[in-house]
Amino acid sequence: MLRNLLVYTSLATLLACQSNHSETKETSESATANAATASEEEGWENLFDGKTTKGWHTYGKDSIGKAWKVQDGTLHLDASNKKDWQTSEGGDIVTDQTFEDFHLKLDWKVAPNGNSGIMFYVQEDPAKYEYAWQTAPEMQVLDNAGHPDAKIVKHRAGDLYDLITSSPETVKPAGEWNHAEIISNNGALEFYLNGTKVVSTTMWDDNWKALIAGSKFKDMPGFGTFKSGRIALQDHGDNVWYRNIRIKRLDEAASDAAKTDAN
Incomplete structure (x- = not known):
């Protein structure tokens, strides 16, 4: 025992x-x-916490439209109730904060035949600019296989909308997630889609001005001229989902690096 x-x-x-x-x-x-x-x-900041719409509001308003819903960790535009070319109680949404030089990362997917966009340097002045896109360059979000805009050069997914065609095309089919990155650093602009650089240009120089002069934005004097502003997600009247929205302020990062070097 x-x-x-x-x-x-x-x-x-x-x-x-x-x-x-x-x-x-x-x-x-x-x-x-x-x-x-x-x-x-x-150095990265979450612009979407996956649970609420905190940090966002509808362009020109104090709150966010009910058509923008948080579902399973995504920010979803429910476009079931159309209003003209947008959504009832939807509208383009913008960040509460403004940004200068930045590195933005996010994932998006769009419904079949869907259209949306990621805009930056939005100037929120509804009395002067009725829509966010009247001042803001845009990375196109689109179902290339189903939406009629895909037939127009510079209107396909990943394009710098109506200014520069993305190349190569790396977009995934409707209903599948795409990973997008936008880097704006002291005038140098780069778009990445699913890990591949698809657009590279310089903003605010003579070539940039020529691109705008040859685009649908030529009669919008404020378009593409601002060096800081809000990030926007577009309501184009179609179901779209966004997630993992993060941003890094490159101006602050550069400043911190300079301070470290000085010490």
Whole structure:
């Protein structure tokens, strides 16, 4: 009996040690993973928390339209109730914050035959500019296989809308997620779609002005002239989903780097 008790006690002690070792290992691995994540995320700001529409409002209004819904960690425009070419209680939405030089990352998917867009440097002045797109350059979001806009040069997914054609075309079919990045840094503009650079240009120089002069925006004097503004997601009357919306202020990052070098 005593022998069995000793064996049982030894086994219990061994198992407790193994359990403690396992817990210590898991805690250490978790801490390492969290540290790596913190390092990767340094300087990045979430523009969408996956749970609320906090940080966004409809262009020219104080709140956000009910057609923009949070569903399963996505920001979804429910376009079931159309109003002209947009959505009832929808409209283009813009960030509460404004940005200068930035690196924007997000995922998007669009319904079959869908159309939307990611705009930047939006000037929110409804008395002067009725729509966000009257001042803001745009990365086109589109179902290339189904929407009629895809037949127009510079209107396809990934294009700098009506200004520069994206190349190569890397967009995925309607209903599938695409990863988009927009980098604007001291006039240098780059678009990435699904990991590939598809547009590269310089803003505000003579070539930029010529691009605008040859586009549908030629009679909009404020278009593409601003060096800071809001980020916008477009309501074009079609179902679209966005998620993982993050931004990094490059002007602040550069400033912090300069301070570090100086020290």
